[in-house]
Amino acid sequence: MKSFLTFILLILLISCKNQKTNYIVYYNKVLIADSIMRFENDTIKSLKKYRKVFKKFEPKNDDRLNEFENFIILSDYYNKNFGGKKSLLKLVKLNGYNWETKKNDKKIIHLLEKYKVDSSDVNNVIKNWNKNLNKTLIDSFKIALKRDQEERPTNLKLVKKNVDKNARLLIWTFENYGFPSSDKIGWFPMPTFLTHMIESDKYPYFEKKLLEYVKSGECAPRDYAMMIDYNLLFVEKQNKTIYGFNGVEIIDSIQVNKNRKSIGLPGLIHNSKIRKDLKIKKSKQNLKNT
Template identity: 50%
Template sequence: MIKKTLFFLLFLLMLSCQMTTFNHISYLNKVNEIDSIYRMRNDTLQALKMYRSLFKKYPPHHSNLIEEYQTYIMISDKYHQDFGGKKSLYKLLPLVAPNWKYKRMDSHFFALYKKYGIDSLEVEERVSEWEKGLNKRLVDSFSIASLRDQEKHRRDLVLQKKNDEKNEQLLLWTFTNYGYPSLQKIGLWGNNNTFLSMGTLLNHAADSKRYPYFKEKILDYVKSGECPPEDYAEMIDKHSLVTRVPEYGTFSNVPITDSIKVNKNRKNIGMPSLKHSKKIHDEYFKE
């Protein structure tokens, strides 16, 4: 068990170090290109070949709804292609761990692990070890912040303003002391099964006097791979509601008059095009 724990902690350290050595946006655009070939051109083998090349250069990662590393492993196994076997399956676990409570893996997931000599008990143990490696102080803080954010359903405007200020102060303190509170630092579920939605907290920071700082600072975390570009884009678009000119087109009830410009903006932070994004969303929630 000690060896398993050390392996997981070493992997997370290596993952963190690798994330800071390249602009993650370049990686995201490569993933979007490959996913477009896989999802929209239905050329699975070409996508598989490109994924294999991608993961020789970049550390494993999961983009919003695409979940590319898991996709790569699943289709590799389906077509009897080598994806690295047990070693790669161990690398996958920290990526699926944040969603473990919310989206339990189906029988095909466990069957794949069992095929390579990893039973469901070991999977559960490794996810549990991953949870123990989270930053407890940040988990505690953001559990409180998430509950505070929704206090009285945000209907008391005086209380809402007071709570948003406290949460902004927490973000500033976290950025200074720990960097971005990513999934690999705080997970997705906090104390007492509190849902930790960083996207929601950033969305409410869009109305802050500190917005210019957040806009610049969080973009750095998008580039490092710690903040999903979708969370950043929603914050920017929320702020842009005043002018009714969305930069990234994340709000379905706000009309887009220049899709070419919006798609260019999306690519600049590693998001798929509007058409591609809709395809991803529709297929993901159809399952």
């Protein structure tokens, strides 16, 4: 009996280990923490939520939410534990693709100095991040980006030919390297590139495959949603939206909110608040720079 129970426990442990992490769960938990901060103005409660999420998931740092960065900055402000030097180096790595800009951020500089993260520590993280980039993919996607814009939108025949080439490159990348995320190719205008895949005959494949990468945390939900909605409007010529991205008037906001949540996007009101706060933040930064 004992050996049987041990066998069952082993099977359960292996099963749990093999389960893929679903980052849609992560995104929704992060959005709960973010909404507590924005709408309830309860930073301490929000930080507790964030801490639980980051214990279970490797953090992201969305360019609109900056969830891990805000968690660190606010935790330090309220004298709450955020992981100290280890978490700061993780934040540096998450910003590897734009570190040349980020390294001048006064708040980041202050935290690095306060927690004794010296320049050699930071340089090693960035050096290793750059070392792990895929040079072959970087070169391929640089060419693909030029090809994507070549004579667009005047020469439709050439545009279609180039989209097909880029679609083949993307499929080849998926099959050999997975999704071409920033930790593989650095900065890349992925939203634009993916939305142009609606012009490819392989679009049904991308619609299915990219959802897998949203779940794995490699493809941003926003990039996926834009592609889906743009396909509805420009290819299928349907005057409706699934996720609220194609500029069509939203009739059923309840359904759109459900759709957004299903892939880890903020609800429409929450999204509007995020955009408003970003606009205010940028205006304040511009005033400081003048």
